[in-house]
Amino acid sequence: MTSRPNEAAIDEIVASCDGDIRGALRALLLVNEQLEAELQQLHAVVAYGGLAGSGSNVLH
Template structure:
């Protein structure tokens, strides 16, 4: 499920949810968010690379 957070109430709710998922452990919540962000950055790089390859193959 893709979920976006657009307003401050939703952001606060999302933050509370992450902390609750980590049983109130703030350090664990931050670590989880950093890991998710790292994964998303890698995924973005993957798709950017694939897009560049597709563009190059269409030019030739």
């Protein structure tokens, strides 16, 4: 089931790409790649115990 906020977000993304659906998909894929890279970095930090006792809050 698709919620209304998702529909509005889709409309905004497509509009920001001047109605170009392929452009909107390309932009979303690029953002997804960035998020996946950040997630891999976080996994690596946690796997090596980098967050334990460091006092930093990587996830805000």
